[in-house]
Amino acid sequence: MKFAAHFPFAKARLSAAARLCCAAALGVIALSATPALAGPASVEPEESTVNTLAAPKPSWIYVSRGFILSGTGIYDTNSGKFLAQIETPILGDLAIDPEGKHYYVAETTWTRRLHGTRQDYISVYDAATLKLEGDIDIPGRILVGGREHNFVLSADGKTGYLYNFSPVSSVNVIDLTKRKFVDSFELPGCADLIPNAGVGLASLCSDGSMATINLTGGKVDITRSEPFFNATEDPIFDNVQYDAAKNSVVMMSYTGLITTAKLGATPKIEASFSIQEAAGLRKGETKPLDLNWYPGGRDQPIALHRASGHLYVLMHKGEFWSQKDGGEEIWDVDVAAHKVVRRMTVEGNPTVINVTQEMAPKLTLLAEGASDGAGAGAPGKLTVLDAATGAVRFAISDAGAGLVQVIP
Helix, strand or coil, rough: CCCHHHHHHHHHHHHHHHHHHHHHHHHHCCCCCCCCCCCCCCCCCCCCCCCCCCCCCCCEEEECCCCCCCCCCECCCCCCCEEEEEECCCEEEEEEEECCCEEEEEEEEEECCCEEEEEEEEEEEEEECCCCEEEECCCCCCCCCCCCCCEEEEEEHEEEEEECCCEEEEEEEEEEEEEEEEEEEEECCCEEEEEEEECCCEEEECCCCCEEECCCCCEEEECCCCCCCCCCCCCCCCCCEEECCCCCCEEEECCCCCEEEEEECCEEEEEEEEEEHHHHCCCCCCCCCCCCEECCCCCCEEEEEEECCCEEEEEEECCCCCCCCCCCEEEECCCCCCEEEEEECCCCEEEEEECCCCCCCCCEECCCEECCCCCCCCCCCEEEEEEECCCCEEEEEECCCCCEEEEC
């Protein structure tokens, strides 16, 4: 035969199966008998099974996959195990039912994938099976990622509020019990929806004020506080931290000013204090080239442990307008005492921080992965720390690239 001359790899010993494949590929008809090929002795039949999840636990975290991998992964910080994934698309917003019975995902599609007729809706998933129970059509929603306060729920979980910007700043109201869109109202110059127990909502506005949106009287009544921050000179990070039990909110500005407000029919906004001065350092400045410690993180630079009143902040050395830089340290702030009680060094320059709401809380950090060349980060490493000691409990590669959420 000249087979080996033309194909040197044929000098190697070929199995009967390989000879048959080669002969078929070359159009060769076998003139001699070929031994029958022996199959596996036994094959176990495959069985598909469906597991169910327990009710959401304080140790669980919800990690957005980001722009490269869609979906939100559920992890248990006690075991470090991946539990399940909720189908959340790119630029989707996840809201967790405070009763632990459902997950709600606000999303947008087009009939021709990226063009055609636009469809905005809320998908309702059973929290135990993650089975899709249905959709709620809505008139529109803002498309922006990495925001905790685009889609929020009332304290009883019966009403959803979804921020919209088509054609103006507005809020969609959704009845989650009847699963239908109720109404929409304009919210000019304001964004960042914050639940306001017994009243409706609060929101931060471009003039530096806080809006109170009273929804209790059968009509929408919007009032504003006096300005308490400068949105141009020293903006507030929009992922503010809300405490439902106290109906209060903790905010952080780009220079490091911490402001607490007690919500209600009229917000009571406390005087701001500097995180740097609370650590015994000089106050953060807005002037260029002034090196100092500043808060930063592309999505979530601060996390509040509600029961203890401790605020955990990603801090880095830099200058003003470096607010997207990842953290070099975590500063543990006793908000009531206006004091930084501890500084912990961290690796990997995480841009996202959150804290579980357990009695012995755990910090969750997410660092950005390698860029895809278009500015969207690839899934990065998730690290779980003991909040009391800073000791690393788990590190999970390629976990996500967006928000890390905890149960309300």
